[in-house]
Amino acid sequence: MNFRVPRGTVDLMPGEVEKWQYIEEKAREWCRRYHFSEVRTPLFEQTELFRRGVGETTDIVEKEMYTFEDRGGRSLTLRPEGTAGVVRSFVEKKVYGDPQPTKWYYIGPMYRYERPQAGRQRQFHQFGVEVFGTEDPLTDAEVIDLGFQFYRSLGLDGVQVELNSVGCHRCRPLFREKLVAYLTPRREELCKDCQSRMERNPMRILDCKNETCQAITAEAPRMVDHLCDDCESHFAAVKKGLDELQVPFVLNTRLVRGLDYYTQTAFEYIVEGVSGSLGGGGRYNGLVQDVGGPDMPGIGFGIGLERVLLALELQEVELPLSIEVDCFLATIGEEAQQRSLSLLQALRQAGCSVERDALGRKMKGQLKAADRMNARLVAILGDEELQNNQVVVKELATGVQETIQLDKLVEYVRDKRMHG
Structure with a gap:
């Protein structure tokens, strides 16, 4: 039987x-x-966490969740997004009793049963942040800026924020x-989906991608x-920030975003040359209480890393990756x-990436192997070199080679690693 992914x-x-x-480290660095x-x-x-937190009327809960019963008959769901689980942890650990605000981030896989396509x-994998315990509109601006700086630091051009306010429990009923x-x-x-939304969550109709629905709602009342x-006043302060x-x-x-828990600020990141958003988020001032706190x-956001990689590919951004071997012995x-x-042990303890031949190849084969793995240096050690306590070091890019003392090899390779 042939198994496939x-x-x-x-x-x-x-x-x-x-x-x-690389992009995960960028995310961690900006969060720091x-x-x-x-x-x-x-x-x-x-499962009930997502039904209550994400919302019964969302496409995620209605159509896309991976839900199963464990052996104890409990209904469990693979997380389709990150916020609900983070809020549950915040409430369960009673972090709300600590001095606020609380600022957390996460990076990890999520699961939704939807039609696979590019990005x-x-x-899929999400990088997200959550801030609890403050209604400060300038915090909204800072959170949006964090995501913006993350995209910019990867070299993406044309990054822009789409912004709206979806109101609160006081003004939304009239709208x-x-x-x-x-x-x-x-x-x-x-x-059919929007007909169903009429009773349950009519604001979601504004977010429908169906062209007919978009045309019908073109002149619809606006939440703003x-x-x-x-x-x-909160929205004005966010824009000013x-x-x-x-x-x-x-x-x-x-x-309006696709999740029911949003209040006030809602936003998405769009990038030049890429259809759809790369991520987004907003305020959720009632969610902690809905989950039992x-x-x-x-407030927070979620950024799809597959979408980020697709954008980098479409904009032909070359990431400065370093996957070469410092030295092949x-x-x-x-x-x-x-x-x-x-x-090899001494070089690795010094922080160098090194490799050796494990197939018993002759010298020509070893040099070819070093070239295939983009080794910066090849250190050649034979009986004669051992007798003289020396090693021949060759720089593959230039072909220049020199003979150095064997006890200087670690220092030599480390210096080349650091200074080229």
């Missing part, structure tokens, strides 16, 4: 994994600069009434025109092979 998943092979490591700490939550949670898989009144006469023209005084940070943004009054505000004779082990 499951549909919607991929094997990340050497040569590709290094790109992932903004004083975020990493949190790691389980890959699966109680979207059924197992909902006006929206339903506007849509009701044309209800039968809406797609119906904000209460608190939401209006983004101006201060010089983060480019445009108002997108149709933007106190009434405490929160080529040996002639059994005594040299034996001695090479302690030399």
Whole structure:
């Protein structure tokens, strides 16, 4: 039987994994600069957490979750997004009792049963941040700026933020009434999903990608025109903060995001030359309470790393990856092979990436192997060199070689590694 990788998943092979490591380290570095700490939550949670946290009317809960029963009959779901699990951890560990705000980030795989396509898989990876315990609108601006700086640091051009306010529990009911009144006469023209949303969550209709639905809602009432005084002043402060940070943004009054927990600020990152968003987020001031905690505000974002890699590929951005070997140790004779082990160990302890021949190849084959793995240097050790306590070191890029004392090899390779 021939086994194949499951549909919607991929094997990340050497040569590709290094790109992932690079962008993940960029994410961690920017989180460090903004004083975020990493949190790691389980890959699966109680199904009810996502039903309550993400929302019963979302496509994620209705169509895309991987849900199963364990041997104890408990319903569990592979996490389809990161925020609900992080909020659950925040509440369960009673972190809300600590001095606030709490600033966490996460990087890891998520799971949704959707149609695989470029940049979207059924197992995908997300980098996300969450801030709990503050309603400060300038925190919204800082969070948006963090994601913006992350994209920029990878070399992506044309990064822009689409911004909207989706109001709160005070101003949204009135807007909902006006929206339903506007849509009701044309209800039968809406797609089936949007017809269902009319009763449960009509704001989601504004986010529908169906062209007919988009045309119907083109002149629909706008949430930004119906904000209460608190939401209006909060939104104005967020925009002013983004101006201060010089983060480019445009108002997108149709933007409501695909999750039910958002309040006030909602945003997405779009990048030149890439269809759809690369990530997004917003405020969720009621979510902590919905999950069983106190009434405490929160804001965050989630960025799909597959989408980031797709954008880098489409913009032909070359990441500065270093996957070469600092030194390949080529040996002639059994005594040299034996001695090479302690030399390799010393070089590795000094922080150098080194390799040796493990197939018993002749010198020509060893040099070819060194060239295939992009070795910077080849150190050649044979019986004659051992007798003289020397080693021949050759720089593959230039062909220049020299003979040095064997006890100077570690220092020599380390110096080449650091200074070229």
